[in-house]
Amino acid sequence: KAGVTQTPRYLIKTRGQQVTLSCSPISGHRSVSWYQQTPGQGLQFLFEYFSETQRNKGNFPGRFSGRQFSNSRSEMNVSTLELGDSALYLCASSKGWASGNQETQYFGPGTRLLVL
Amino acid sequence: GESVGLHLPTLSVQEGDNSIINCAYSNSASDYFIWYKQESGKGPQFIIDIRSNMDKRQGQRVTVLLNKTVKHLSLQIAATQPGDSAVYFCAENYSTIQGAQKLVFGQGTRLTINP
Numbered sequence: 390k391a392g393v394t395q396t397p398r399y400l401i402k403t404r405g406q407q408v409t410l411s412c413s414p415i416s417g418h419r420s421v422s423w424y425q426q427t428p429g430q431g432l433q434f435l436f437e438y439f440s441e442t443q444r445n446k447g448n449f450p451g452r453f454s455g456r457q458f459s460n461s462r463s464e465m466n467v468s469t470l471e472l473g474d475s476a477l478y479l480c481a482s483s484k485g486w487a488s489g490n491q492e493t494q495y496f497g498p499g500t501r502l503l504v505l
Numbered sequence: 506g507e508s509v510g511l512h513l514p515t516l517s518v519q520e521g522d523n524s525i526i527n528c529a530y531s532n533s534a535s536d537y538f539i540w541y542k543q544e545s546g547k548g549p550q551f552i553i554d555i556r557s558n559m560d561k562r563q564g565q566r567v568t569v570l571l572n573k574t575v576k577h578l579s580l581q582i583a584a585t586q587p588g589d590s591a592v593y594f595c596a597e598n599y600s601t602i603q604g605a606q607k608l609v610f611g612q613g614t615r616l617t618i619n620p
Contacts, residue, residue: 393548420606432549432594432610444605479548483606491537491556491598494608496548 391416393482393497401503407468410500412480414461420444420485421463422494423455426477435478438463439485467502475504517617524585526614528578528595537598539608540569540580544591552580552593582616590618 394413402408414421422445423435434447438457455465461482467474478501481494518524530538536557541549555562555569555578562569568581578595592613599607 420604422606422608424608424610431612432596432608434607434609437606439604444603445601445607447607481548481608485604485606491600492606493539493551493554494598494606495551496541498546498548 393480393495395478395480395497395500397500398498399501399503401505402470403505404470404472406470407466408470408502409464409466410478410480410502412463412465412482412497414463414480414482415495418482418484418495419461420483420492420494421457421461422481422483423463423465424479424481425449426479426499427475432479435465470504472504475502477501514612515615515617517619518585520587520618520620521584524582524589524616526580526582526593526595526616528580528611530576530578530595530597530611532597532599532609533573533576535597535599537600538569538571538578539596539598540567540578541594541596542591543594543613549594585616585618587618587620590616592616 396411420439422437426432437445441457452468457463477499479499481496483492483494539554540552543549553564566583570579594613595611596608
């Protein structure tokens with residue numbers, strides 16, 4: 390079974406631009422979560438989507454947004470990029486049952502974003 | 506508050522020795538914990554998990570211990586190999602009754618295996 394895939398793997402943008410990152414979950418997984426990883430802040434939760442709905446959101450400004458499609462693929466968008474947005478953006482998927490079950494999240498390789 | 510922390514940022518062990526990586530968490534209501542391994546240039550890889558109704562779980566060469574009294578987790582790796590060199594994260598899974606998932610990660614420990 391293929392794992393979580395993310396595209397692109399690397400991106401270079403300049404301040405003020407916007408960027409869209411893509412994530413394809415493991416087949417059959419309906420929940421997709423996004424995380425930001427930086428040396429200073431570590432791994433931080435951005436948001437989680439299930440059945441095209443955002444179920445949970447972390448403490449990030451409104452410049453960070455996402456969406457999920459009917460095939461469970463997800464995109465996240467960062468508008469008006471700042472230097473501090475340079476990070477590894479990780480996507481994780483899980484089965485995402487509707488009840489409060491504990492589930493393992495499996496990560497993709499990440500998209501490394503550099504903002505100049 | 507939401508925080509999962511690690512006691513040691515780096516750890517070096519000799520190949521073949523056992524290693525122990527520690528983690529403290531703050532939410533006493535947490536009931537599911539996961540250890541991930543992250544190699545350079547890759548995303549976190551699931552190693553082992555444990556639920557709060559257990560105090561020990563074993564996998565292949567890895568054991569996770571959970572002490573709910575002091576809110577402490579540890580990951581034991583037996584007979585370490587060069588391929589075990591990586592950064593190890595503990596994570597606390599927050600889930601709502603509606604099923605919303607969120608992982609809160611520790612800072613990570615860099616494990617180096619010396620030949």
